[in-house]
Amino acid sequence: MPDESAIVLTKAAEAQLVGKSVLYLVGDPDGVPDDFRVNFGSALDRYYKISATIASNNLTVAVQHLDGSSPSTNNPLAFKVGDVFKIATSALSVTKNAGTNWMNAGSAELATHAIDFFVYAIKETGAAAGLKIGFSRIPYALTMANFVNSTVSEKYIAGNWTNFNSTDEVAVIGRFRAQLSAAASYNWSIVSPVIVNKPVFETGWLTYTPLVSSDTGTLTTVGTVSASYQIVGQNISIEQSAAITTNGTGATAIRMSIPFQFVLTNAVCAGRELSLTGAMLQGLLRTGYILWFTYANGYPGGTGAVVTGAGTLLRLV
8 A cells, every 4th residue: 555655646746746745654563553644755755776887988877766677657756856846757867978078077187086976856947847867076056057067067967958947956866986087088987886875965085186286487206196085065175295206496386286166265274294394384275276385485395395285164166
């Protein structure tokens, strides 16, 4: 009876399904009937799984039933988007082929590094209205206006939408981990699958390779560089480190790129030079990079220097 009730509800008109809709269940332990109610949303809109697969270097993302089957008229899926439930009665999937620098994931900083992509349910209201899905590097979108409709933008949403309106509401339903190779192939791959089948608004700690230079002059040789980051909502935490093998004419500040654009503010990060002086450092946030100075606004580099630092709660653009 519970399963039949669920199917009847999900096949009903979407306009009739609201947060107060309930499933009326009847149990019969030892021949003594007992009835109880379960909220419709809590009963149905978590019973799904995300599939991310690679074929011929192309990525396909799908939202399925727990048994791996696609939603259908007789076996639909429900998702709460905004204040309403939307019903999927056909397959929910999107394929993005290799050959494009999707969401800048194939950039010098990010290529071949694992990235957490957030899967969204989209309430599309354009000419091809209906429930659609997409995936993006940002976890904080509420409407399609929060994305940038350019395939190479870090705020793009890759999906099966057709004619969305900027006011179309979206909802995060999970995330998966994948990576893209560098130009010109931009091949998709999944090295270590990580999938979260519930709304989640933060990434794991992920690595990237910062581009390192001096603010003025030129560094002759840059040694080992490393960096990691985590996105939580609209904020990002970053750790960076770079060794200067040969300084050359580098001066003023050490510049290290970042995996996302920041809102330009006067905020600073804290750091330290680890090899030559042990000086405390300050990192000035710029739109696409961090400028590292000594605490007294001096140059922290030099042959043999190791510049390292970290910043937290930095607001994304």
